Amino acid sequence: MDIDPYVVDIPQADIDDLRDRLARTRWPDALAGVGWEYGVALPWLRELVAYWVEGYDWRVHEVRLNAVPQFTTVVDGQRVHFLHVRSPEPDAVPLILTHGWPSTVSDFLDVVGPLTDPRAHGADPADAFHLVVPSLPGFGFSGPTRETGWGVERIARAWAELMRRLGYDRYGAQGGDIGSLVSAALGRTAPGQVLGVHVNALVNASAPADDEEEALLSEAERARARENRAWWQARSGYAVQMATRPQTLAYGLNDSPAGQLAWNLEWFVDHDPSRTRQTLADRDAVLTDVTVLWLTSTAGSAARLYREMAADGWGRPAPSGVPTGVAVFPGDRALRSLAERSHRIIHWSEFPRGGHFASLQAPDLLVTDVRDFFRTLRGHVGRPG
DSSP: OOEEEOOOOOOHHHHHHHHHHHHTOOOOOOOTTOTTTTSSOHHHHHHHHHHHHHTOOHHHHHHHHHTSOEEEEEETTEEEEEEEEOOSSTTOEEEEEEOOTTOOGGGGHHHHHHHHOGGGGTSOGGGOEEEEEEOOTTSGGGOOOOSSOOSHHHHHHHHHHHHHHTTOSSEEEEEETHHHHHHHHHHHHOTTTEEEEEEESOTTOSSOSSHHHHHHSOHHHHHHHHHHHHHHHHHOHHHHHHHHOHHHHHHHHHHOHHHHHHHHHGGGBOOOTTSOOOBOSOHHHHHHHHHHHHHTTOHHHHHHHHHHHHHHOOSOOOOOOSEEEEEEOTTOOOOHHHHTTTOEEEEEEEOSSOOSSHHHHOHHHHHHHHHHHHHTTOOOOOOOO
């Protein structure tokens, strides 16, 4: 039940070891002219690794993380690291934010200020939130998971306990990528406490599971579903590996920082064929995610989450009665007809810019959409005693 303050303090020897390993990367060959079609492009990765060694300064980002109050606690036998930022506004709504893979809590640093203190950012103080931002079990400063079973539902139960432990009786949930699954599961786990769920990068509503769901789709949605299936078929190898044999992968991830960067980088680039392939997020933000996983030796543990999700089953989640808002950014593939099978959707937004990692790629749009969604749901909320 103890909640302990936490400060990130990485030994310099670990930073030196990282740079030494990067400088000694044993590079593979690559076919000429194939770009990203066979995986991460070699010239692109070499350039980013060179910047990681010569330009990226971990200490700058360590200071930025430590500027936000951080804590650890043990829930269900698992250490959980989290940011906890109280708003100066007394009527702020508690909100728990959940990241995805291969992200960390650092993805939310640009939205902490606008969400907790809108007055200071030129917005309505009535839209303020108290924020709780946990590291997923097995990711970064939550440390590796120590037993099997840490899938989406168990994480949701842990989040409900974390919020109870912090004294929040009524709160919202927001998340993207795997965070969208955890946030929705939290609503099903604690419907009496969760006043609303807002998600972006909703990852389980892109294609029908059977003929019954196929019949729900319009012709336009069926065409999009076919495109989604083809897109996933071409890029799902990472998920198959992590969902079946994550330990085999872990040896390479934990021994080669360049290899870990390549494995993670697939999902920080734009795969829309109508666009130039590029990292839409700032490269320092991407490298901070990768560096946190490297310095905590949790890339392999983070990969295990896919194995746990596969063990729980990939089926359509049970319907939830909790009000839900969905933000769709470029690269997201959710279809509303399928999303409505599992969620009581009262808010749906589509944006022309941003990307799968909206808190990095379009934090302003994400903040505005979160405010808009929860504005209609604000009412009595519990406050820490």
